Amino acid sequence: MSVVVMKFGGSSVADAEKIRAAAKRAIRTRRAGHQVVMVVSAMGDTTDHLVDLARQVSASPPKREMDQLLVTGEQVTIALVAMALEEMGQPAISLTAGQIGMVTDDVHTKARIKTIDVRRVREQLDAGRIVIVAGFQGITAGGAMTTLGRGGSNVTLVAVAAALRADVCENFTDVDGIFTADPRIVPGARKIDRVSYDEMLELASLGASVLHNRAVEFAKKYDVPIHVRNSRNFRKGTVIVAETEGMERIVVSGVALKDKLARVTLRGVPDRPGVAARIFHAIATRNVVVDDIIQTVADDRTATVAFTVDLGELADAKKVVAELCEQLGCAAVFEDNLAKVSAVGVGMRGHTGVAERMFAALAAAGVNIQNITTSEIKISCLIDRDQGKQALRIVHDAFELGAKKRSRRHAKK
Amino acid sequence: MSVVVMKFGGSSVADAEKIRAAAKRAIRTRRAGHQVVMVVSAMGDTTDHLVDLARQVSASPPKREMDQLLVTGEQVTIALVAMALEEMGQPAISLTAGQIGMVTDDVHTKARIKTIDVRRVREQLDAGRIVIVAGFQGITAGGAMTTLGRGGSNVTLVAVAAALRADVCENFTDVDGIFTADPRIVPGARKIDRVSYDEMLELASLGASVLHNRAVEFAKKYDVPIHVRNSRNFRKGTVIVAETEGMERIVVSGVALKDKLARVTLRGVPDRPGVAARIFHAIATRNVVVDDIIQTVADDRTATVAFTVDLGELADAKKVVAELCEQLGCAAVFEDNLAKVSAVGVGMRGHTGVAERMFAALAAAGVNIQNITTSEIKISCLIDRDQGKQALRIVHDAFELGAKKRSRRHAKK
Numbered sequence: 024m025s026v027v028v029m030k031f032g033g034s035s036v037a038d039a040e041k042i043r044a045a046a047k048r049a050i051r052t053r054r055a056g057h058q059v060v061m062v063v064s065a066m067g068d069t070t071d072h073l074v075d076l077a078r079q080v081s082a083s084p085p086k087r088e089m090d091q092l093l094v095t096g097e098q099v100t101i102a103l104v105a106m107a108l109e110e111m112g113q114p115a116i117s118l119t120a121g122q123i124g125m126v127t128d129d130v131h132t133k134a135r136i137k138t139i140d141v142r143r144v145r146e147q148l149d150a151g152r153i154v155i156v157a158g159f160q161g162i163t164a165g166g167a168m169t170t171l172g173r174g175g176s177n178v179t180l181v182a183v184a185a186a187l188r189a190d191v192c193e194n195f196t197d198v199d200g201i202f203t204a205d206p207r208i209v210p211g212a213r214k215i216d217r218v219s220y221d222e223m224l225e226l227a228s229l230g231a232s233v234l235h236n237r238a239v240e241f242a243k244k245y246d247v248p249i250h251v252r253n254s255r256n257f258r259k260g261t262v263i264v265a266e267t268e269g270m271e272r273i274v275v276s277g278v279a280l281k282d283k284l285a286r287v288t289l290r291g292v293p294d295r296p297g298v299a300a301r302i303f304h305a306i307a308t309r310n311v312v313v314d315d316i317i318q319t320v321a322d323d324r325t326a327t328v329a330f331t332v333d334l335g336e337l338a339d340a341k342k343v344v345a346e347l348c349e350q351l352g353c354a355a356v357f358e359d360n361l362a363k364v365s366a367v368g369v370g371m372r373g374h375t376g377v378a379e380r381m382f383a384a385l386a387a388a389g390v391n392i393q394n395i396t397t398s399e400i401k402i403s404c405l406i407d408r409d410q411g412k413q414a415l416r417i418v419h420d421a422f423e424l425g426a427k428k429r430s431r432r433h434a435k436k
Numbered sequence: 437m438s439v440v441v442m443k444f445g446g447s448s449v450a451d452a453e454k455i456r457a458a459a460k461r462a463i464r465t466r467r468a469g470h471q472v473v474m475v476v477s478a479m480g481d482t483t484d485h486l487v488d489l490a491r492q493v494s495a496s497p498p499k500r501e502m503d504q505l506l507v508t509g510e511q512v513t514i515a516l517v518a519m520a521l522e523e524m525g526q527p528a529i530s531l532t533a534g535q536i537g538m539v540t541d542d543v544h545t546k547a548r549i550k551t552i553d554v555r556r557v558r559e560q561l562d563a564g565r566i567v568i569v570a571g572f573q574g575i576t577a578g579g580a581m582t583t584l585g586r587g588g589s590n591v592t593l594v595a596v597a598a599a600l601r602a603d604v605c606e607n608f609t610d611v612d613g614i615f616t617a618d619p620r621i622v623p624g625a626r627k628i629d630r631v632s633y634d635e636m637l638e639l640a641s642l643g644a645s646v647l648h649n650r651a652v653e654f655a656k657k658y659d660v661p662i663h664v665r666n667s668r669n670f671r672k673g674t675v676i677v678a679e680t681e682g683m684e685r686i687v688v689s690g691v692a693l694k695d696k697l698a699r700v701t702l703r704g705v706p707d708r709p710g711v712a713a714r715i716f717h718a719i720a721t722r723n724v725v726v727d728d729i730i731q732t733v734a735d736d737r738t739a740t741v742a743f744t745v746d747l748g749e750l751a752d753a754k755k756v757v758a759e760l761c762e763q764l765g766c767a768a769v770f771e772d773n774l775a776k777v778s779a780v781g782v783g784m785r786g787h788t789g790v791a792e793r794m795f796a797a798l799a800a801a802g803v804n805i806q807n808i809t810t811s812e813i814k815i816s817c818l819i820d821r822d823q824g825k826q827a828l829r830i831v832h833d834a835f836e837l838g839a840k841k842r843s844r845r846h847a848k849k
Contacts, residue, residue, distance in 0.1 A: 039489070039492035039493050042493055043493060073512070076452070076512070076516060077515075077516065077519055079452035080452050080455055080456060080516050080519050080520040080523060081519040081520060081522065081523040082523065083523075084519040084522075084523075085518070085519065085522050087529075088515045088516075088518045088519050088522070088530055089515070089519075091511065091514065091515040091518070091530050091532075092511075092512060092515035092516065092519075094511075095508035095511045095512050098504065098505075098507075098508050098511075099486070099489070099505060099508050101504065102490075102501045102502070102504040102505035103489060103490065103493050103501075103505065105498070105501045105504070106490055106493050106494035106497040106498065106501050106502075106505075107493040107494060109494065109497075109498050109501070110493060110494040110495065110496075110497075116500075117501055117504050119504075119581075121534065121579065122579055122580075166534065166535055167535075168532075
């Protein structure tokens with residue numbers, strides 16, 4: 024009997040009615056002849072509410088206690104989903120991370136899964152039950168509660184599917200799947216049928232945040248295809264899979280915009296070995312997450328080192344940079360009005376002229392490119408934030424992503 | 437170092453401010469040189485809210501899932517209390533039932549504790565931490581969550597205190613202790629300093645419900661004195677202890693009223709062996725809880741069997757009695773307007789004239805006694821509900837319970 028693992032996020036289990044709808048959907052799959060595991064998140068804004076409670080009693084809650092608190096959110100949902108299933112006549116059992124032996128390391132609030140003992144789940148499935156697993160949570164070997172960090176429920180989904188060697192792994196959200204661009208900005212954006220793990224990783228890190236990167240990395244590692252689909256309809260969504268040959272014919276799969284970026288430029292940095300390492304070590308120590316790094320040699324003895332950060336990180340970056348400038352004798356410039364538009368596609372590897380096409384389209388529309396970064400499957404342009412949305416639409420059009428499927432395959436090998 | 441176990445009920449941890457107050461109180465005890473364990477309940481009406489959620493998805497939630505759901509209430513509180521303590525500079529750690537090895541049987545929603553492995557608690561206490569234990573919950577040997585039923589957090593308090601051989605076991609509530617009568621009905625009621633387990637059991641079953649009987653029975657079994665006190669002040673409350681010689685001088689410790697009683701009378705019951713057993717077996721099978729039983733022989737061949745039940749049980753009682761009457765050929769009479777006033781005291785054992793004094797006082801006030809039941813340490817009179825509160829005040833006065841301590845010791849040996 025094939026195993027289907029279905030994950031329902033917080034908005035899909037936000038109240039009794041939605042819980043019943045998720046339960047019905049699982050029963051439908053069960054009655055189609057599959058063994059069903061459901062992975063569920065905390066209801067609606069429960070986690071925010073718990074975080075708020077914690078803030079009311081502590082300015083900096085110990086992380087162990089934060090995890091002890093937060094895991095209750097998912098535990099409430101699993102019990103309610105099991106009750107809803109039983110009420111509909113479907114045998115069911117809810118299991119916490121401790122009960123399925125989802126063992127993690129002890130890095131509280133962002134633990135990593137080490138092992139899953141799925142014997143318990145298999146027993147229950149073989150007894151005809153739907154098994155409901157609490158997402159986002161784990162347990163240390165010593166029995167402490169942990170949480171898996173942002174996007175943690177999707178990590179649970181993939182981990183459970185991998186451990187069970189599931190045939191299908193479905194991630195239910197409130198959108199129809201992954202789109203060629205954010206439909207709120209690009210009205211002609213089209214749903215993508217299949218996308219590779221690597222493309223999804225680039226798209227997610229660029230702001231198309233249906234799935235957090237850790238879940239996708241996990242899925243790639245264990246080769247678990249994830250079907251992202253809408254919990255409110257029965258349409259096919261987007262399947263995230265390993266790269267296949269057919270994908271190479273599609274040069275660009277999607278475009279994405281990250282529109283709250285800032286740039287820090289350090290001028291007059293002594294050009295000697297180890298300086299860059301020292302700078303970025305200092306920045307990492309303060310937990311400032313750096314987006315892209317651009318280094319250029321200014322003259323014989325000094326270099327210009329620049330990097331971009333999320334706007335929200337700028338205040339922290341300023342503090343550490345001020346200290347660095349004092350130590351190194353350099354000067355800093357801060358810009359807080361930038362955005363980055365990117366085109367992503369595994370097909371780019373085998374094709375030339377892709378970057379060119381993107382630059383030309385932006386230039387024709389009068390969008391000034393302030394910086395360019397590339398990876399094997401991605402081209403990114405740093406631009407003014409004011410032009411961000413316009414630039415996204417231009418690049419989307421340039422690669423004909425909104426047109427019918429046939430015309431996306433414009434590249435000939 | 438002495439160990440103090442302090443229990444805070446739902447109303448004493450209902451919000452952030454109250455949680456901080458409870459934390460401060462524990463720190464005060466810690467700084468006085470004791471090792472401190474806190475046992476806490478779910479915040480305010482959290483449990484009711486969870487039960488309501490369950491009802492929204494299921495008319496009859498499976499008990500295992502109900503427990504999986506309900507234990508989250510206490511888990512939230514322990515984490516928040518630990519955070520509040522740490523915020524105040526006091527090292528602390530929260531522990532669930534699973535984490536302290538509080539193993540119960542698998543009777544969900546009213547489990548009984550089998551063993552506690554307190555090594556974990558001792559380790560943490562010895563490391564200088566305040567340990568916060570989740571009340572009301574347990575875990576089966578197989579790892580399923582259980583709850584201990586009504587009054588469960590007090591059972592946890594006593595069980596933890598017994599297992600740790602604690603020096604002090606404090607139960608914080610929103611009243612000053614146990615009173616000679618309900619002060620809302622008897623304005624002259626006085627706080628009792630010491631009361632025996634047996635007296636407390638009788639008083640609790642008669643409606644003075646500060647502590648549920650299961651907790652008191654547990655305390656009696658393991659000889660754990662419980663100090664019931666007010667979380668809003670530092671006054672001494674009532675200590676519930678094993679019977680001591682001094683107590684015997686106090687004939688009546690308190691009076692209590694149970695004022696929602698109904699009586700079922702079966703007339704013409706065949707007077708042959710085994711009939712009463714058959715009747716009460718049928719009643720027990722339907723989970724109707726019987727208060728008192730009164731049986732009298734009516735003539736040579738039939739008997740009259742009467743029993744009292746809580747008013748809330750009357751509907752169920754009527755159903756089973758209707759079936760019984762059909763089978764046995766007897767007739768039933770139902771009365772739903774009764775109350776029971778009782779006097780309780782271990783000193784009664786060695787003294788005569790106690791019942792007499794109570795009957796005489798009630799008669800003088802024109803209160804008609806419909807039935808009398810007694811135990812070694814209790815005398816109860818069944819009366820009209822309309823006269824219940826008046827009767828309570830009369831009996832309280834008759835034993836001079838409102839007067840100064842000295843005059844309670846009216847009996848001479």
